[in-house]
Amino acid sequence: MTRVLDLDADVVELTRALVDIPSESGEEGPLADSVEAALRALPHLTVERIGHSVVARTMLGRPERVVVAGHLDTVPAAGNLPARLDGERLYGLGACDMKGGVAVALRLAAALTGPTRDVTYVFYECEEVEGDRNGLHRIATERPELLLDAGLAILMEPSDAGVEAGCQGVLCADITVRGARAHTARAWMGTNAVHRAAPVLQRLADHTPERVVIDGLEYREGLSAVSVRAGVAGNVVPDSCVISLNARFAPSRSPKEAEEYVRGLFPVEQFPPDAYEFAVTEAVPGALPGLDRPAVASLVGVLGAEPRPKLGWTDVARFTGLGVPALNFGPGDPSLAHTPGEFVPVAQLGRCEEQLSAWLS
Amino acid sequence: MTRVLDLDADVVELTRALVDIPSESGEEGPLADSVEAALRALPHLTVERIGHSVVARTMLGRPERVVVAGHLDTVPAAGNLPARLDGERLYGLGACDMKGGVAVALRLAAALTGPTRDVTYVFYECEEVEGDRNGLHRIATERPELLLDAGLAILMEPSDAGVEAGCQGVLCADITVRGARAHTARAWMGTNAVHRAAPVLQRLADHTPERVVIDGLEYREGLSAVSVRAGVAGNVVPDSCVISLNARFAPSRSPKEAEEYVRGLFPVEQFPPDAYEFAVTEAVPGALPGLDRPAVASLVGVLGAEPRPKLGWTDVARFTGLGVPALNFGPGDPSLAHTPGEFVPVAQLGRCEEQLSAWLS
Numbered sequence: 001m002t003r004v005l006d007l008d009a010d011v012v013e014l015t016r017a018l019v020d021i022p023s024e025s026g027e028e029g030p031l032a033d034s035v036e037a038a039l040r041a042l043p044h045l046t047v048e049r050i051g052h053s054v055v056a057r058t059m060l061g062r063p064e065r066v067v068v069a070g071h072l073d074t075v076p077a078a079g080n081l082p083a084r085l086d087g088e089r090l091y092g093l094g095a096c097d098m099k100g101g102v103a104v105a106l107r108l109a110a111a112l113t114g115p116t117r118d119v120t121y122v123f124y125e126c127e128e129v130e131g132d133r134n135g136l137h138r139i140a141t142e143r144p145e146l147l148l149d150a151g152l153a154i155l156m157e158p159s160d161a162g163v164e165a166g167c168q169g170v171l172c173a174d175i176t177v178r179g180a181r182a183h184t185a186r187a188w189m190g191t192n193a194v195h196r197a198a199p200v201l202q203r204l205a206d207h208t209p210e211r212v213v214i215d216g217l218e219y220r221e222g223l224s225a226v227s228v229r230a231g232v233a234g235n236v237v238p239d240s241c242v243i244s245l246n247a248r249f250a251p252s253r254s255p256k257e258a259e260e261y262v263r264g265l266f267p268v269e270q271f272p273p274d275a276y277e278f279a280v281t282e283a284v285p286g287a288l289p290g291l292d293r294p295a296v297a298s299l300v301g302v303l304g305a306e307p308r309p310k311l312g313w314t315d316v317a318r319f320t321g322l323g324v325p326a327l328n329f330g331p332g333d334p335s336l337a338h339t340p341g342e343f344v345p346v347a348q349l350g351r352c353e354e355q356l357s358a359w360l361s
Numbered sequence: 362m363t364r365v366l367d368l369d370a371d372v373v374e375l376t377r378a379l380v381d382i383p384s385e386s387g388e389e390g391p392l393a394d395s396v397e398a399a400l401r402a403l404p405h406l407t408v409e410r411i412g413h414s415v416v417a418r419t420m421l422g423r424p425e426r427v428v429v430a431g432h433l434d435t436v437p438a439a440g441n442l443p444a445r446l447d448g449e450r451l452y453g454l455g456a457c458d459m460k461g462g463v464a465v466a467l468r469l470a471a472a473l474t475g476p477t478r479d480v481t482y483v484f485y486e487c488e489e490v491e492g493d494r495n496g497l498h499r500i501a502t503e504r505p506e507l508l509l510d511a512g513l514a515i516l517m518e519p520s521d522a523g524v525e526a527g528c529q530g531v532l533c534a535d536i537t538v539r540g541a542r543a544h545t546a547r548a549w550m551g552t553n554a555v556h557r558a559a560p561v562l563q564r565l566a567d568h569t570p571e572r573v574v575i576d577g578l579e580y581r582e583g584l585s586a587v588s589v590r591a592g593v594a595g596n597v598v599p600d601s602c603v604i605s606l607n608a609r610f611a612p613s614r615s616p617k618e619a620e621e622y623v624r625g626l627f628p629v630e631q632f633p634p635d636a637y638e639f640a641v642t643e644a645v646p647g648a649l650p651g652l653d654r655p656a657v658a659s660l661v662g663v664l665g666a667e668p669r670p671k672l673g674w675t676d677v678a679r680f681t682g683l684g685v686p687a688l689n690f691g692p693g694d695p696s697l698a699h700t701p702g703e704f705v706p707v708a709q710l711g712r713c714e715e716q717l718s719a720w721l722s
Binding site: 221244 | 544
């Protein structure tokens, strides 16, 4: 049975109601049903359902259109349900990432029957999992016309109720160092791939990532080993050592440039032929901040806060790829995302709602 | 139903029969039943069953007693059952490690009704698994008198039908390097434990193990990383990196000395307090070759072959710990142990049987 969402409720109560409808990635159906039902009850919106994503559009013929988007899914629960209001903080799974932002967007969708810009509200599934399941990706693939007519996209991702512009790109790669197995009692008959990997780790330790300034914002890069995998058995010299890297690069580099940069850091010449391999496993572009675009400048002006660079990849990069400038603006501290103790400050919920409402009225 | 072993059969047929009774560690019951039944049928032996181990002793009042021992268990099957005779090689699980040696010992037990030295035959369980399940350990703990009256122990472990004397000791240790977690988009807020571990790997790569000569035999030492474990998630800077070491040390070092030696290799001073930990997980002494002991010298003289140092730990060290000199002498190439294609040369089965039979007659 579809739970009824009261979009006239206070934004804090609405956030609480959203948190209390579980929607771990892949299980967004019930929440999408509730969101769809609430939006279909609003005569000023045209509503479409695509998978477990919901798109609602005003059709006022305004010269400008903006997307206001938020994902419905959360990471798995960690003993943090149901929602709990504690003074000025609303705690609970997804309160920060990003049901607080979804609540703000739903409130705007209900309240703004005649916004000064046409608005496309997008509530989508599977943001927290692999990219090919992402609801925004599915909409961009199956119904791109629902997104392409916008001049700006606002992602309600937690950004401490400030504007976070652009985002870093991500490059993931595996470095495999190979050796030859042997019994440890006769270790000299083999070649230990772990020992051989020492210069790779040393290079990572020695590397100082760059700081790239774009439109006055500093995009600090990063290069991290996120795992090392080696080991055959307790008495065997390992013949393989795989170091997985996660690099964050400034949006001024393309993924190809980032790959060449990272690839070039390692002392390949120290390894015998076939003993070293560098394989990219994922490469997604960042998003330029686009502060020079009129729609972005207008919103930033109204909000009256200095934009900051977004650290971490978000779907703003997907919009940038579609040619739609995008930024993050939502309630909640992004560093609390995915933590069991995540919460959203009540004050930020109210402020985000008021500021966007003012900009669209 | 207990399978009947024919100890009067040719040693090759007997090996084949032993291979064809599966006895992966922990599952030695049926094979132990067959061995026990065959030995109880021999009136010149006193037989005892301890768990899935069987001890059979001649009681002739000879001035000297020797142990002839072999383990009944094998590592798990790898598509190498049943046994298969191919020309001069008998293939199959355990053919090399060490049902060939067990067959030789069973043949001696049956044929030598009046050996010149009293013999204690030991067929034991769980040699291939953790030491506290080892059948020889259990006998030494529960019934030490069954072993302590011997002047020499011959382990029928594969040694290419030559004498392998003494064995290396083993030291296993974990080095844990600690850091602090962070999101990879803000890697500078953490400390990458994998990057920090670089000097540990470099030290392993730079180290040249020693070669120690005892009684003319060279015990080559070894120091190997056998695994590296690090990794929290694909977008998290790891806060821990555990490097597991397996060191083999000459039997002239005690485990304590070996620990101090290995511990001292690493540049602890390069790490902040609490960022580096060295923990010994296993330390077992080696066995001195003991070539100067009369019983050992006598056997080596009869066999007419130069003793070699044993590389790899075997239960000879357990006998040495009991004060009983011990050596390895058995059919099969030790480097084939635990390989799917293990085999035992037919010629070595016959030679081992003949030589031990001659020494004991």
